[in-house]
Amino acid sequence: MGNLRHMLRARTLLGPGPCNPYPEATAALGQPLLGHLDPLFLQVLDETSDRLRTVFGTANRRTLPLSATGSAGMEAAFVNTVGPGDVAVVAVNGLFGQRMVDVASRTGAEVVAVEHEWGQPVDAERVLAAHPSPKVIAAVHAETSTGVESDMAALGAGKGGALLIADCVTSLGGIPVELDAWGVDIAYSGSQKCLGVAPGLAPFTISDRAWERRITKPQSWYLDLGMLGGYAGEAAGSGGRTYHHTAPTGMVVSLHAGLGRVLEEGLPAVHARHAAAGGALQAGLVERGMRLFAAEGSRLPELTTVWVPDGVDSAGVRKRLLEEYSIEIGGGVGEFAATVWRIGMMGHNARPDTVALVLAALDDVLA
Amino acid sequence: MGNLRHMLRARTLLGPGPCNPYPEATAALGQPLLGHLDPLFLQVLDETSDRLRTVFGTANRRTLPLSATGSAGMEAAFVNTVGPGDVAVVAVNGLFGQRMVDVASRTGAEVVAVEHEWGQPVDAERVLAAHPSPKVIAAVHAETSTGVESDMAALGAGKGGALLIADCVTSLGGIPVELDAWGVDIAYSGSQKCLGVAPGLAPFTISDRAWERRITKPQSWYLDLGMLGGYAGEAAGSGGRTYHHTAPTGMVVSLHAGLGRVLEEGLPAVHARHAAAGGALQAGLVERGMRLFAAEGSRLPELTTVWVPDGVDSAGVRKRLLEEYSIEIGGGVGEFAATVWRIGMMGHNARPDTVALVLAALDDVLA
Numbered sequence: 001m002g003n004l005r006h007m008l009r010a011r012t013l014l015g016p017g018p019c020n021p022y023p024e025a026t027a028a029l030g031q032p033l034l035g036h037l038d039p040l041f042l043q044v045l046d047e048t049s050d051r052l053r054t055v056f057g058t059a060n061r062r063t064l065p066l067s068a069t070g071s072a073g074m075e076a077a078f079v080n081t082v083g084p085g086d087v088a089v090v091a092v093n094g095l096f097g098q099r100m101v102d103v104a105s106r107t108g109a110e111v112v113a114v115e116h117e118w119g120q121p122v123d124a125e126r127v128l129a130a131h132p133s134p135k136v137i138a139a140v141h142a143e144t145s146t147g148v149e150s151d152m153a154a155l156g157a158g159k160g161g162a163l164l165i166a167d168c169v170t171s172l173g174g175i176p177v178e179l180d181a182w183g184v185d186i187a188y189s190g191s192q193k194c195l196g197v198a199p200g201l202a203p204f205t206i207s208d209r210a211w212e213r214r215i216t217k218p219q220s221w222y223l224d225l226g227m228l229g230g231y232a233g234e235a236a237g238s239g240g241r242t243y244h245h246t247a248p249t250g251m252v253v254s255l256h257a258g259l260g261r262v263l264e265e266g267l268p269a270v271h272a273r274h275a276a277a278g279g280a281l282q283a284g285l286v287e288r289g290m291r292l293f294a295a296e297g298s299r300l301p302e303l304t305t306v307w308v309p310d311g312v313d314s315a316g317v318r319k320r321l322l323e324e325y326s327i328e329i330g331g332g333v334g335e336f337a338a339t340v341w342r343i344g345m346m347g348h349n350a351r352p353d354t355v356a357l358v359l360a361a362l363d364d365v366l367a
Numbered sequence: 368m369g370n371l372r373h374m375l376r377a378r379t380l381l382g383p384g385p386c387n388p389y390p391e392a393t394a395a396l397g398q399p400l401l402g403h404l405d406p407l408f409l410q411v412l413d414e415t416s417d418r419l420r421t422v423f424g425t426a427n428r429r430t431l432p433l434s435a436t437g438s439a440g441m442e443a444a445f446v447n448t449v450g451p452g453d454v455a456v457v458a459v460n461g462l463f464g465q466r467m468v469d470v471a472s473r474t475g476a477e478v479v480a481v482e483h484e485w486g487q488p489v490d491a492e493r494v495l496a497a498h499p500s501p502k503v504i505a506a507v508h509a510e511t512s513t514g515v516e517s518d519m520a521a522l523g524a525g526k527g528g529a530l531l532i533a534d535c536v537t538s539l540g541g542i543p544v545e546l547d548a549w550g551v552d553i554a555y556s557g558s559q560k561c562l563g564v565a566p567g568l569a570p571f572t573i574s575d576r577a578w579e580r581r582i583t584k585p586q587s588w589y590l591d592l593g594m595l596g597g598y599a600g601e602a603a604g605s606g607g608r609t610y611h612h613t614a615p616t617g618m619v620v621s622l623h624a625g626l627g628r629v630l631e632e633g634l635p636a637v638h639a640r641h642a643a644a645g646g647a648l649q650a651g652l653v654e655r656g657m658r659l660f661a662a663e664g665s666r667l668p669e670l671t672t673v674w675v676p677d678g679v680d681s682a683g684v685r686k687r688l689l690e691e692y693s694i695e696i697g698g699g700v701g702e703f704a705a706t707v708w709r710i711g712m713m714g715h716n717a718r719p720d721t722v723a724l725v726l727a728a729l730d731d732v733l734a
Contacts (some may be wrong), residue, residue: 010399017613018400029396029617032377033385033565035695067567068435071612072589103588192613198400200434200567200615219586221470222439245438246384246559248567250396251618328402 011322012349014358015330016144016303017170018192018199019346025197025258029250036247044256045247051259052203055195055267056168056187057178062229063205065191065255067248068222070169073188073202075103076223077138077165080206080214081186084108086135089162091122091155095145095333096167100138107219109135118336119146119305121298124154135213136163136186142171144193145333147294147305147342149175156183163210169193172203173262174274174302174346185210191251194274194302196347197258200251258347275301277345277355284359288366293332293340302350304343305332309366314338317365325361378689379716381725382697383511383670384537385559385566386713392564392625396617403614411623412614418626419570422562422634423535423554424545429596430572432558432622434615435589437536440555440569442470443590444505444532447573447581448553451475453502456529458489458522462512462700463534467505474586476502485703486513486672488665491521502580503530503553509538511560512700514661514672514709516542523550530577536560539570540629541641541669541713552577558618561641561669563714564625567618625714642668644712644722651726655733660699660707669717671710672699676733681705684732692728 013019034041049063056063066073078100082088086109090100093116104111112134114127122139137159141152152166163185168177174194179187185207192199206214206225218224222245230242262270278301282292285306293305308314314331315338321327332340343358380386401408416430423430433440445467449455453476457467460483472478479501481494489506504526508519519533530552535544541561546554552574559566573581573592585591589612597609629637645668649659652673660672675681681698682705688694699707710725712718 011401011405013400013402015402015404018402018616021400026397026400029565030393033380033388033393034378035380035382035385036566037382038378038689038695068439068589069613069615072435075587075589099588106584106586106588190613198396198615198617199403199613200618217473219473220442221466221473222435222442246436246557246566248436248565248618249385250565251567251615322405328405 009326012327012354012357014344014349014354015328016342016344017190017346019196019344019349021198022196022258022261022348024261025254028254028257031253034249034253036249037243041249044253048252048256048259051256051263052205054263055173055177055259056203056205058180058205060205060207062211062225064228065252066188066202066204066223067245068202069199070188070190070202071099072223073190073204074100074167075220076202076204076225077186077188078104079107079218079220079223080225081136081163081165081210082107082109083215086110087112087131087133089114089127089130089134089137091127091139091150092116093120093122093146093148093150094118094140094143096140096143096169100140100167104138119148119293120295121148122150124151124158127155128158134162136165138165140167141177142168142175142300142303144170144303147300147303148298149300150298152184153182159183163213170300170303173270174350175300176271179205191255191258194346195255195258195262197255198251200248201255274345274350277350277352278302278304280352280355281343281345281358284355293336302344302346304345306341306343308339308341312366314341320365321361327358327361329358376693379694379721379724381711381716381721382695383709383711384557384713386563386711386716388565389563389625389628389715391628392621395621395624398620401616401620403616404608404610408616409608411620415619415623415626418623418630419572421630422540422544422626423570423572425547425572427572427574429578429592431595432619433569433571433590434612435569436566437555437557437569438466439590440557440571441467441534442587443569443571443592444553444555445471446474446585446587446590447592448503448530448532448577449474449476450582453477454479454498454500456481456494456497456501456504458494458506458517459483460487460489460513460515460517461485461507461510463507463510463536467507467534471505486515486660487662488515489517489522491518491525494522495525501529503532505532507534508544509535509542509667509670511537511670514667514670515665516667517665519551520549526550530580537667537670540637541717542667543638546572558622558625561713562622562625562629564622565618567615568622641712641717644717644719645669645671647719647722648710648712648725651722660703669711669713671712673708673710675706675708679733681708687732688728694725694728696725
């Protein structure tokens with residue numbers, strides 16, 4: 001059987017995530033493991049929830065890292081809020097909006113999908129007009145498939161009696177997220193994008209308003225927020241803890257460390273660093289004659305989408321970048337699989353030297 | 368905000384899991400991270416599936432680590448096999464059998480629970496007679512709540528047309544598991560027990576026979592084996608890989624390393640080490656006048672249950688062990704919360720020095 005000796009050279013991870021974690025997040029994984037009911041671990045968990053509240057821009061007491069990846073956060077959002085007889089309006093402007101439709105429809109809810117051209121932001125007016133009284137409205141804040149940011153505040157302002165669900169997988173820690181100011185009721189993210197931690201956890205938050213209207217016995221036991229609340233989030237501070245499942249303690253300690261690094265640098269500085277790296281990358285690509293994919297004005301700094309130049313073999317370039325430069329960038333998604341590249345500047349990688357490296361490598365490979 | 372300076376002293380984790388990981392598993396978490404579509408990572412994933420086949424005792428090609436903890440493995444087993452109109456017979460001889468009933472009932476299936484006294488093994492005859500034509504029969508191989516092993520081969524021999532689901536969370540890597548020989552169709556485990564890896568992954572396997580009778584669009588998107596099969600397991604070796612969700616690559620590399628350590632030592636030697644450690648612990652407790660909880664003949668070596676001596680404050684002893692000796696042991700479950708202790712000898716901890724340490728510490732605290 002093989003071992004890890006083939007991993008002699010570190011990858012520079014500039015795809016749509018995971019990115020290279022913050023060194024503090026990796027170092028935390030080497031700490032002695034804690035049990036999931038150890039008072040020391042529960043303190044780390046509570047601090048992690050506090051830190052998540054800060055990056056999410058929310059005071060929601062029910063804020064915690066779910067024990068699975070970001071897509072499980074999406075599933076938790078829907079199975080805890082809708083079921084047969086409920087209407088969910090879903091804005092679709094990329095793969096993750098499509099995934100929301102699939103996930104929501106498996107609850108038995110009626111799903112109204114509002115389709116958009118890929119590369120465009122969500123049209124709040126059209127989404128809000130799609131149904132007179134949905135139970136939830138859902139949209140992706142930062143579409144990982146297209147590199148597009150959408151305006152969640154516009155949806156929050158017009159949501160009326162509906163609950164607003166925001167996918168913040170690729171936005172959290174990279175661009176400002178202000179859930180309470182925007183009127184978002186439920187949001188989730190992933191540890192491996194701009195938060196700069198390995199994949200494996202889904203930061204999650206739900207407002208009191210949404211909590212009161214939740215499905216009390218959701219179809220998923222693992223993602224049942226009512227049961228999870230006894231272990232984390234709701235009970236924090238009250239002293240009462242009920243075992244639900246064995247939390248991935250090492251990963252939580254790592255997320256705690258990654259968030260600590262982000263908050264030590266300061267959220268405005270972290271956002272500025274992402275904006276500078278993404279802006280420099282996008283300018284560099286345009287200088288080289290390439291065309292950006294995402295609509296102007298809605299381009300994410302942390303994930304750049306660019307058309308593959310005419311006549312260039314997309315997969316061949318990615319293979320050479322990986323094999324010769326140990327740099328990973330992403331291909332496109334769906335019909336754009338072979339015609340678009342996705343280049344991430346996330347977390348610890350959002351730096352000028354990373355921009356210079358990937359541009360230089362592209363220059364060499366495309367020469 | 369706090370940092371990790373309070374974690375100056377490593378815990379010796381002798382509760383029901385997590386245990387202290389094998390050093391190789393922890394070291395792997397410090398390796399440079401790989402992307403989930405990197406050919407190097409896919410090679411590690413395929414080798415991990417191979418290694419899991421060996422420890423599970425199966426040739427099932429669909430064998431993979433699910434991206435969540437053991438309880439998600441349980442949910443995956445049920446949501447992919449039963450729904451409205453199906454009958455699930457579940458053997459209940461502890462908390463995890465009860466959990467199976469809850470998880471299975473959320474699919475809309477008719478659940479026939481066959482109750483047993485806690486501390487006793489599953490009565491195969493009674494379980495097999497509980498319903499004439501169930502779609503699935505499910506039982507826990509090693510009950511983490513009671514420290515009891517049950518005979519899965521007896522269920523496999525009499526299962527008839529039913530699919531047999533085995534919970535191997537606390538058995539895999541600690542005692543022999545021979546799924547194919549026993550006739551088990553679906554099994555799952557957790558990374559943090561006898562496999563000696565941090566919590567966060569659920570090793571999972573499903574036979575071709577069960578695959579053909581699966582629910583093709585299960586209520587869970589995240590645990591949809593049909594979609595997961597495109598990424599891991601089924602497609603392995605064929606070259607075709609479809610993105611499903613971002614796999615927790617760091618954790619998979621760690622599981623790969625932990626399994627490598629187990630197989631390098633050799634499964635018979637690893638099982639013998641667990642048997643020796645558990646046997647020595649149980650003999651030591653009996654020598655000290657304590658009474659074991661689990662039925663004689665069905666006691667797990669990797670998890671010992673023992674009655675708290677009369678007049679002793681169970682929680683107080685656990686608190687002193689944790690604070691003075693940095694040793695974690697577990698309390699009991701349910702009605703036995705304050706009257707039973709659970710002491711694990713799992714993975715890297717299944718050693719004579721660990722047995723000596725916990726017995727010496729108990730002697731001091733109980734003196």
